[in-house]
Amino acid sequence: MNKKTIITLIVCALAATGVAAQEERPELVFEPAVWDFGSVREADGPVRHTFTGVNRGDRPLVILDVTTTCGCTVPRFSKRPVLPGDRTEITVSYDPTNRPGAFDKELWIYSSDRKRIATLTIRGEVVPRAKSVEELYPVDAGGGLRLNTTLCAFTYIYPGVRMQSSVGYVNTSDRTVSLELRPDPAIRSGLLRIDAPERIAPGARGAINISYLVPADTPRYGTLRDALELFVDGRSRGTTIVVHGIGADNPSDIPEEKAPRSEVSTNVVKFGPVKHGGPRPSQSLTLSNTGRGDLIVRAVECGEGLSTPLEPGLAVPPGGSARIEVRLDPSADGYGARSSFLLLVTNDPLRPMRRIRATAVIEE
Template sequence: MTLKRFIPLIILTLYAVTAAAQSQLTFSCQEWDFGTIREADGPVSHTFTGENTGDRPLVILDVVTSCGCTVPDFSKRPILPGQKADIGVRFDPANRPGSFSKELTVYSTERKKIGVLRIRGTVLPRERSVEERYPLDAGGGIRLNTGLCAFAYVQQGRRVESTVGIVNTTQKSLSLELIPEEQSGLLTTEAPQQLAPGQEAEIVFSYYIPPTEPRYGTLRDVLGIRIDGSTSRIPLVVHGIGVDPMRTPAGGGTGPRAQLDRNTLKFDVVRRGGGPVRRTVTLSNEGDAPLRVRCVESEKGFTWQLRPGTTLPPGESLATEVHFDPARADYGVQVGHLMLITDDPVRPMRKLRVTAIIEE
């Protein structure tokens, strides 16, 4: 490098070092421990004090927090060299029981990070009311903690179990009966037949897919609730996704790996009287074992032509079509989801979002 080119580089380096030295906000304490606080006592606050240790005025542009429960308070007035400035922080423990650790990042008007502050502590939860613990009013004095029992994957040959909380808020005993409205044939339910005054209990749901009778895709059950002979307006909905057992491939391989070339498929503007339209989606097997399609589910007039039983060798791809008949859809924006289940041991389910705009 010539001297003529080297001198400007030295000048730029010195300028950068000088500028950095001129933008310093030094905190004597960068972390504050609130210790143990009670949720019932409400928000707590602390003030951090920083000093401008540079040789020119400094302005705090912003203080960014890692959570909406943490609110900073600061001034944008210039801080002269040697002067101090306060940054307040307010933490709201509402609905945040347990340990917490929140970070605050301080930026100057030069858009440089000039400080990182942290608060931490432990929140003791307040006692919840019955209405808070059981927010869903099923009628007749019965309340539930939820009306939806959502399982993720339900693997063949492995029983999965979940519960819904229930409470009798009246001063009398109530009879309880669950009436199947939609049935998968794979759900087992255990529920109390009688609830004493003020009694809290659980309804236990379990799915089991026999390995000798595999079931793939959506499992859905809907149960009506009958309380002292009267049917509640609130049903209980239970659902899951049936898949193969998710085993680690033998021999250190990856097994099959399903990959779609897109997550969203757009049909854009479609004329309602123009007849069916189609778009292409590519499914690839990026693993080292054959990939088998177990289930394909379509909705809202979108039809995926991929068929269960299709097998894709390792490293190969398959172009598949999605069809849409606008004559069977309403005008305006149509949005649907297509679901693909394969024997991929890591991500057996893939969802494809499909959209179309229907015009005359």
């Protein structure tokens, strides 16, 4: 076989391979593949658009699935084979309920050989509907007074930095009501400040302003929690505003070159089956410092039935570690599955709080 013949055979083989590769790649083309709904009124409910695609490949294809990352977007399509040159439709529905503002959603189309063969996009802007007073202020505090929430959850509270939040209110009655907030003496940090009106006119809306301020010279670490019971016209319906946060060091006060880093060996301590009247079992975990400065334990808190000899003030040098013993009192509660926690607050500026779960099954 001469050289010219060999070259001819190679060229033919490559051409055949190229044809086969093209035959293995069916094409489903949508024009357009993007649909802009424009302004969508939330009050009008779901909107729909039908995309039309053409099989421009050389063999039939079957749409196996159309996926999206949001349950608000629902596609409808046929799994019947689409012959070369034929058309198929995919109808996409978008539900704007409780989704105000702009949206931009992609849908991925997969063939029966599990390859993504096309992408569709829908977009638009949801115009929110007018919400009722009951939706905006779902908490009925009695006497016509309604609140938008009963929880003020701060993240971290730093010494010398005032942290502020608020609870919105509206008086839906046709008369002026009086408002009193009574702190629960059993759940009181002594650091909470409240700014609230004593009297609220009919139809008036406003906010109960709530703030924490930890003195810079006397830091408080760990959980800060307060509870305020509402009395409207001298009567209570049991509505209580709960405020809480975690006292920690201000990360801006810790230079990066001296910052510690905390790591724990486990996030769940498992005691397994434990006899209710038996001895108190113990487990241990390791607290490590992978940073550049001393890691200092600022606060230690235990949930019901759990204890530890670890105390605030423990310092772990860079590269060092400390063993923490955790003890369980099986008689502290009833029988069955039990879950508690160990909370550690350190001077780690990136992750001051570590919450470790503790589980057990209490048996007779």
